[in-house]
Amino acid sequence: MNKKGKVLMAMSGGIDSTVAALMLHKEGYEVVGITMKTWDYASSGGTKSNKETGCCNIDSFNDARAAAVEHGFPHYILDIRDEFGDFVIDNFVEEYLAGRTPNPCVMCNTHIKWRALLKRADALGCDFIATGHYAQIHQHNNGRYFIRKGIDETKDQSYVLWGLQQDLLSRTLLPLGTYHKTAIRQMAHDFGYPELAKKNESYEICFVPDNDYRGFLKRRVEGLEERVDGGNFVDTKGNILGKHKGYPFYTIGQRKGLDIALGKPAFVTAIDPDTNTVVLGEEEDLKGSEMKVAKINWIKYDGISDGMEVLTKIRYKDKGALSNLFATPNGVSVRFYEDVKGIAPGQSAVFYEGDDVIGGGIIQRVEQHLG
Known part of the structure; x- marks a missing residue:
């Protein structure tokens, strides 16, 4: 066995996961590439269903495989459409029908993608799994693994990883967490893939390639529009x-x-x-001072003390707001120091101690609006 260990690398065919795979290969890991097929674009019925959208299409599969073959490591395509659809898409639809705003990327990472990777890693005898996310994983002196922000604040993806549990974090490598995107683009050139640096990045939900979630709901739920x-x-x-x-x-x-x-x-x-x-x-009516959060996953610590001060982010690009956490029977109550605008039930609340993620959960309701 390679002294660095064997790693199953999730490869979408884009610049980040490709460079991450080549970095690990260069560092001496025995890399096995895997590309996950989560959704058939043609079946979405959207206006961009046949266009390049960043993942899950034949061009991306071919790009990932070509990089693996050129550098001498194996590559597989993993079909997880059934696993993905049953949970992520059903949850997406159910949340909107419940009047909430879901975050399917968080649900996929938490319940599908990492579990699917770890299952296949075990089958292939891999020590680790790896992705191209911009975040870091560290081990606290209490023995627990936790997520830290990527050093590139503009690309940091720690927010979408709060749901990963200890068994997943302990075996995950995130090679890009200590790099800026500009450095990754340069590495793509240095590895001989200048076209990757020019490839469009996808910021859409993978199963809503035209970014029209309303149209997706109408197609998914028969009679919804009339109802x-x-x-x-x-x-x-x-x-x-x-x-x-x-x-x-x-x-x-x-x-x-x-x-x-x-x-x-x-x-x-x-x-x-x-x-x-x-x-x-009015805009003022969007402000709230307290919210209830459930389905908690603690990462850095195995719990909190009442009144613990954290920075709470309520959406991906949120800068965060200072708050105190208080335990409740079903999760935590978050009390903000100052009113926060646009708290949306169904979205993730992620709690930070400096750059470290201590945990997160799903926003259930806003307890108080201040005028």
């Missing part, structure tokens, strides 16, 4: 303002595409699926 059309827009006091196209087609904080004229900017501040009601208010 939810014609609900009421109401103001924060319950006064009817007009009709909307159906509560699943709106998200907290949304301003554009409301198709209603009120003479002033209006924002979606709440969604009630039971009554098919969408509440519109």
Whole structure:
């Protein structure tokens, strides 16, 4: 066995995972490449279903395989469409139908992608699994493994990895966490793949390649449009303002595409699926001071002490806000030092101690709005 160990490298065919694989290969690991097929674009029915979208298409599969073959390590294609669809897509649809805003990338990482990789790593006799995420994994002196932000703040992906459990973290390598994207682009050139540095990156949900989640829901749920059309827009006091196209087609904080004229900017501040009601208010009405978070996964520590101060991020590109955590029977209550705008049930709340992720969970509800 190679003295560095054997690693199963998830390769999408893009610049990040390709460079990560070649880095590990150069460092002396025995690399096995694997590309996961999660979804058939043609079956999505979207307007970009046959275009390059960054992963899960034949061109990306071929790019990943070509890099592996050229550098002398094996490559496999892993079909996880059944595993992916049953959980990630069903959860995506169910959350919108419950009036919440899901984050399918977090769900995929937490419940599907890493578990699928580890299962195949064990079957292939691999010591580690690796991905091209911009984050770091360290081991605390308490023995627990935890995630640390990638040093490139513009690319940091620690937010989407909060759900990984200890058995996964202990066997995961993230080669790109200590590099900036500019350095990775240069490495692509140095490895002889200048075209990778020019390849478009995908920021879309992989199974919604045209970025139209509303269209996806309509195609996925038979009769949805007719079922939810014609609900009421109401103001924060319950006064009817007009009709909307159906509560699943709106998200907290949304301003554009409301198709209603009120003479002033209006924002979606709440969604009630039971009554098919969408509440519109002013930007100030989006602010909240406390929220409940459930489905917690603690990483750096095995729990918290009441009142622990953390920086809480409520969305991927959020800068975070100082807060205190308090244990509840079903998770934690997060109390912010200052009002936070746009807290959306269904999204992830991730708790940081400096650059270290101590844990995260799913936002359940906002407890208090301050005017």
